[in-house]
Amino acid sequence: VTSKVALIVNGKQRELNVDTRTTLLDALRENLHLTGTKKGCDQGQCGACTVIVDGRRINSCLTLAVMHNGAEVTTIEGLGTPDKLHPMQAAFVKHDGYQCGYCTPGQICSAVSVLDEIRKGIPSHVTGDLTTAPLLTEAEIRERMSGNICRCGAYSNIVDAIVEVSG
Ligand code: FES
Numbered sequence: 001v002t003s004k005v006a007l008i009v010n011g012k013q014r015e016l017n018v019d020t021r022t023t024l025l026d027a028l029r030e031n032l033h034l035t036g037t038k039k040g041c042d043q044g045q046c047g048a049c050t051v052i053v054d055g056r057r058i059n060s061c062l063t064l065a066v067m068h069n070g071a072e073v074t075t076i077e078g079l080g081t082p083d084k085l086h087p088m089q090a091a092f093v094k095h096d097g098y099q100c101g102y103c104t105p106g107q108i109c110s111a112v113s114v115l116d117e118i119r120k121g122i123p124s125h126v127t128g129d130l131t132t133a134p135l136l137t138e139a140e141i142r143e144r145m146s147g148n149i150c151r152c153g154a155y156s157n158i159v160d161a162i163v164e165v166s167g
Pocket residue numbers: 038039040041042043044045046047048049050059060061062
């Protein structure tokens with residue numbers, strides 16, 4: 001069964017005709033050819049597929065495209081351009097916040113959302129802690145980024161990048 005889905009992706013109105021079983025991740029990659037969003041595990045464990053939907057980060061492999069009719073979706077392609085990087089992208093470059101780069105789009109989408117969660121006073125989903133201090137502790141960043149796995153182990157550089165932007 002196919003269904004029409006209207007999404008606003010990176011500020012542009014997009015209309016898709018997708019099999020109702022298509023994940024948001026596959027819709028972005030296969031239908032819209034936005035391949036910056038990566039498929040790692042395809043079962044909600046690695047965070048490589050993280051995108052921002054209506055202001056909240058989600059694992060796009062765990063949700064169906066048809067569930068998001070009318071939603072605003074931001075992928076790594078919508079955060080910056082090669083000429084004008086998003087501040088989080090620039091900080092990842094400066095601090096070498098990647099090695100192979102496969103997890104990087106998800107890491108950056110997540111990191112951008114973490115700062116937004118703090119601004120809005122959204123508690124950590126794991127500890128329930130509500131940190132409203134303008135400067136995040138390294139432990140808080142590590143906890144909030146714990147859903148994004150980096151098999152190269154670039155965690156300390158990733159945290160350094162987020163610390164810089166959060167300050
Ligand atoms: Fe979605 Fe791993 S590909 S969490």
